[in-house]
Amino acid sequence: MESELKKYLLEQCRDWMLKEEIKVLMRLGLTEHGETVTRKNALVEYKMELLYGFQDKKVNDLASLGKTLAEERIAKRILKDNPNILNNCSNCGKLARTPKAQQCRYCGNKWFNKKL
Ligand SMILES: [Zn+2]
Structure with missing residues (x-):
């Protein structure tokens, strides 16, 4: 089918559609959008995790000390391991x-x- 005609029928002729046809189009549209968002979120979460290590126990333990104590601990560790x-x-x-x-x-x- 020619795309202009298809667009006309699908977008401008909802009143002539069967209920199940409307549901199918809505669901596929939602899925399409949803997948894009999900992929974007997954990528952002992955990058955030790489950057900040929210699921890394060592990172979390050290970060839980707060900035001052964590900085102190890191500085001491560097010096201890690299005299x-x-x-x-x-x-x-x-x-x-x-x-x-x-x-x-x-x-x-x-x-x-x-x-x-
Ligand atoms: Zn000097």
Whole structure:
């Protein structure tokens, strides 16, 4: 059937449809829309889960401590597992800006970066 005619019949001739025909069209329209929404939600939920780990027990346990305690715990863990991560200036002893920095932001001293 030609599409203009089909559109005319399906959209403009509801009063001539059987009850079951109307139900079928409504249900298929709902399903079509519903599937799109469901897929979108599933994708968003998946991405959100990847990003925030709402179903990850380790993440939930740590997050439940609150920002201050969680940050403290994370910082301590990094230092404990990577004791060489501190990059102190050999001249003034102060902490460099990053673990890979090769220049002191306080006294201007420069050095070759140690391997991490
Ligand atoms: Zn320095």
